[in-house]
Amino acid sequence: MGRMRIDSPQGPLVVPEAVLALADGDTIEGVWRNEAGGLTFRLGERFVKWAPSGSGLDLAAEAPRLGWAGRFARVPRVLGQGAEAAGQWLLTAALPGGMAVLDEWKREPATAVRAIGRGLRALHEALPVEDCPFDWSTGTRLARARRGSGPADWHPEHRHLGTAERALALLADPPPVDRLVVCHGDACAPNTLIGPDGEFAGHVDLGALGLADRWADLAVATWSTNWNYGPGWELPLLAAYGVEPDPVRTAYYRLLWDLT
Structure with a gap:
């Protein structure tokens, strides 16, 4: 790791040597640190x-x-991508707008969740299912879930299941696909960008993008409103997307998300 610390919304970040080299004199701004230890910087x-x-x-x-x-x-x-012993990096051009979890949008959750819902619907409508070479289907993800985490790593609402075996048993019979789309793969609120006008501006962090039921995205997008804006914003997001609530698919895909 690098020799420099900078601030981010989640506290100080140590700048890796590879990022220092890529900056090439540009100002380095800390943007995000995810739960797996991944870092994002603006150059x-x-x-x-x-x-x-x-x-x-x-x-x-x-x-x-x-x-x-x-x-x-x-x-x-994408502007470049590489790897070294310490880790991997991905360099991209900036999009307009900022993350939907910036303080300005947390103060206006109605605007933020509307943009997230509309943006997710726009993504699902735009990406062509017939041409997509990437898979995020239930079968593929269940194979990963069988090698995945235990209850200590799950969201509190799933820990009562006690064991991975019990959780996997609940996932053994997936609900029928409501609508097959190209899913974002990580539709949490931070991965939607919002422009100054309060409208959806783009999506980031598409490392799991692939074909799946649209509820694989919707279940996580609505769930993340609770973490980022507080209770009461799931239904407004679904309304902005243009779909009625589906408790069965929502519960299924949230559990699958936890296990993978």
Whole structure:
């Protein structure tokens, strides 16, 4: 890791040597640190994501997804990608707008969740199912879930299940697909960008993008409103997307998310 610390909304970040080299004199701004230890920095009009070795994050998988999705939707343009012993990096051009969890949008949750819902619907409508080479189906994810985390790592609402075996038993019979779309794969609120006008401006962090039921995204998008804005914003997000609540699919895909 690097020799420099900078601030971010979640506290100080240590800047990796690879990021210092990519900055090439540009100001480095800390943007985000995710739960797996991945870091995001702004370098002028560019962004760089850093995934330390052992984090389980695969930025090499995100680059081709961005390249494909960028033909149809507002996602970052890839400028470069690489790896070294300490980790991987992905360099992209900046998109207009800021994350939906910036303080200004947390103070206006109605605007934020409306933009998230509309943006997710726009993404699902724009990305062509018939041309998508990437998979995020239930079957693929269940295979990963069988090798995945235990109850200590789950959201509190699932810990009562006690064991991975019991949770997997609940996932053994997936609900029928409501609508097959190209899902974002990580539709949490921070991954929607909002412009100064309060409208959806783009999506970031598409490393898991692939074909799946749209509720695989919707279940997580609505769930994340509780973490970022407080209770009461799930239904407004679904209304902005244009769909009625589906408690069965929501519960299923939230549990699958926890296990993977």
